[in-house]
Amino acid sequence: MEEALEKIPFDPPDLALVDIGLPGMSGIEGIKILKEKFPPMLLLMNTIFDDDERIFDALCAGASGYLLKKTPPAELLERVNEAILGGAPMSPEVARRTLSLFREIRPPERVDYDLTPHDLRLLTLVAEGHSYKTAGISLGVSPKTVSFHLQKIYEKLKVHSKSEAVSKVLRHRLIR
Numbered sequence: 001m002e003e004a005l006e007k008i009p010f011d012p013p014d015l016a017l018v019d020i021g022l023p024g025m026s027g028i029e030g031i032k033i034l035k036e037k038f039p040p041m042l043l044l045m046n047t048i049f050d051d052d053e054r055i056f057d058a059l060c061a062g063a064s065g066y067l068l069k070k071t072p073p074a075e076l077l078e079r080v081n082e083a084i085l086g087g088a089p090m091s092p093e094v095a096r097r098t099l100s101l102f103r104e105i106r107p108p109e110r111v112d113y114d115l116t117p118h119d120l121r122l123l124t125l126v127a128e129g130h131s132y133k134t135a136g137i138s139l140g141v142s143p144k145t146v147s148f149h150l151q152k153i154y155e156k157l158k159v160h161s162k163s164e165a166v167s168k169v170l171r172h173r174l175i176r
Contacts, residue, residue, distance in 0.1 A: 001030035008034070015042040015083060019069075020049050020058065028054070028061050035062030039160035042083050046076070050093055052101055059098070065089035066098075111172055113156045122149060124175045127166045 001022050008016075016034070018027040031043050045058045045066040055066055064083050067076065068091040079089035090098060115123070118139075125135040132143035132150075139146070150162065159165045169175050 001025040001027060005030065005033060008038070012038050012041060014040075015044065015064075015080060017044050017046040017080075018063070020045065020047040020054055028057050031058065031061040031063055035160075039164075044080065044083055044089065046071075050091075050097065052097055055094055055097055056101060066094045067091050068094065112174065113172075115153065115156060115169075115174060119149075119153050119156070120169075120175055122146065123153065123165060123169050126150070126162050127170065127175060 001018075002024050004016075005025075018031055018034075020027040022030070027045065027047065031045070034041055034043055042064045043062060045063045046069060047054075047066075048069050049055075050068055058066055065079065065088050067079055067089060071079065071091055082089045122135060122139065125138055130138065132146040136143045136146045141149075150165070154160060154165055157165050157168050159168055
């Protein structure tokens with residue numbers, strides 16, 4: 001993983017297969033770093049580990065899918081294409097365990113992510129298609145202030161872009 005992290009900045013791939021049990025840094029830790037540095041990169045976990053904790057940790061770290069190494073090569077290629085087309089491929093055993101985990105861990109009825117009314121106004125403007133400049137005019141602040149404030153909102157939402165932020169607040173019905 002350390003070697004990949006050194007070389008990737010010079011030619012980042014669109015997709016990477018990552019194992020968990022690597023010498024040195026684990027694949028899960030590597031995924032966290034790669035997701036921070038290259039948010040659009042698709043990262044598929046490809047490993048022998050199928051326990052709840054590693055599945056959960058890998059998905060929370062930013063894995064776009066979780067495939068077991070026993071996946072036949074032809075199916076692995078299909079799963080890679082599935083990820084490229086926007087899917088989240090999982091080996092059947094992993095999908096079953098993941099569903100089981102989600103049944104056990106019920107999210108709260110409503111999550112507000114500690115967003116202030118000002119945060120929600122700004123997110124509404126962004127969702128309506130405003131640029132930093134027009135959002136700033138509407139809020140009476142500079143585009144630089146809008147950018148700074150959006151970065152703080154991304155931290156609260158644990159996202160990396162405007163589209164992810166808007167998607168998340170719409171999905172949780174925090175804005176209309």
